[in-house]
Amino acid sequence: MLDEQLIAEAKVPGLKPTQQQRSRALVVRLMNEGLALLEEHDFDGLSIEALCARCETTVGSFYARFESKDAFVDTLQRLVVEDRRRELAARYSSDRIPRGDLAQLLTWITKGGVIWLKRHHGLVRASLRRAGSDLGSWTPMRELGRIQVEYALPLIVELLEGRPTPDLEQRIRFAFQIMYGTLNNMILIDPGPFTLQDAATPRLLATAMLRLIDPTKP
């Protein structure tokens, strides 16, 4: 659920500034209903008329706030990304990071990723699709991936105790690339045999990552 505060703080271009409470409330409704609609339709299928109907408003009001449909979805993406950015910051500075062993740390990471993706299934899928034509539109999501790797990489290296060789770092980065790839693919085409819903998914992903990073582990 995106709220007024987040929207105010993450000032996004393409969202025209509001002066009155009623329009701030409208933006909140549009954002959340937009997110909901993206669970069913993708970017093209998301109709502004339909969105406005669900928000009990009209296209006139919509365009009083947003440049365009593109700007609307960009805004949505920016907010969700900003939300996740904060979540990651909190997560990686909490004292609940499993520092016991690498297997636990990686399972914690994959589980967290799966949970977030399930929550934002619709928007992520729409972003993936849009990325096919407009590569730039994936940039904020890519950034999110980068951030998580920056947080996790030192933790992983530390757990391994060995010297951080370029080769190790390469394997760690590729492990994350595998994780994101596998999860994105589930979101987009759900190829099976494992889905985002399967409890085995984060476990298997963590295992694959663990063994790629540290071959000595079972």
Place this chain on the structure above:
Amino acid sequence: MLDEQLIAEAKVPGLKPTQQQRSRALVVRLMNEGLALLEEHDFDGLSIEALCARCETTVGSFYARFESKDAFVDTLQRLVVEDRRRELAARYSSDRIPRGDLAQLLTWITKGGVIWLKRHHGLVRASLRRAGSDLGSWTPMRELGRIQVEYALPLIVELLEGRPTPDLEQRIRFAFQIMYGTLNNMILIDPGPFTLQDAATPRLLATAMLRLIDPTKP
């Protein structure tokens, strides 16, 4: 390059039967130029007018052959899939399959996959995007994945010599899911750090798969 013979053999619904040589030649041109155009544009961006201009024909002729733009891309996909199906059949019945050890076999698989994907980059990306809205449109590609796993799985099990446990099979299938996911993600958003062009990509993928399947290997 798709040729007349393949088109004749893989009879596709949505492609109206041809009676004359000139229209068979036209279909060949449309298919190959379509494939070329999909390297630059995706499904929506592919304009029928533009395609016809490149083929030195007109939309009238196009619609004499194809139901619709959808049918056109479906046909393209069917042909490429049929082509790959044959390629896989040949590949897996050749005597050049590396049967020495699992690492070699997996590298052979990942390299083959990367080469094919590079060749059909455009169509695969378009199919991935289309899949976001119409899940059915990925079905033929999914089938290709299934086929490859059916071919490879027994070979892998054989190399491991142990009893084929359900757990082993699960890990093998997940290894392939990882491979397809990582590669599809490269095609769609090219997240880095590794790309389809990097020589390290098939190698790292094979390593990840190997270690997931057989933890005793380095």
Place this chain on the structure above:
DNA sequence: TCAAAACTAGAATTATAATTCTAGTTATAA
């Protein structure tokens, strides 16, 4: 209280491309 600014409503407009239609042109086969 009241004028100006901000906002909302929703019909009308616009843009874009796919698709259709009809009049020619070319190939086929009796």
Place this chain on the structure above:
DNA sequence: TTATAACTAGAATTATAATTCTAGTTTTGA
């Protein structure tokens, strides 16, 4: 050779949704 079917050309049509526009309505601040 010629009637017919197959095909091609490309202008006109259609469909769909985003976007604009203008006339009300509500909020704000003096």
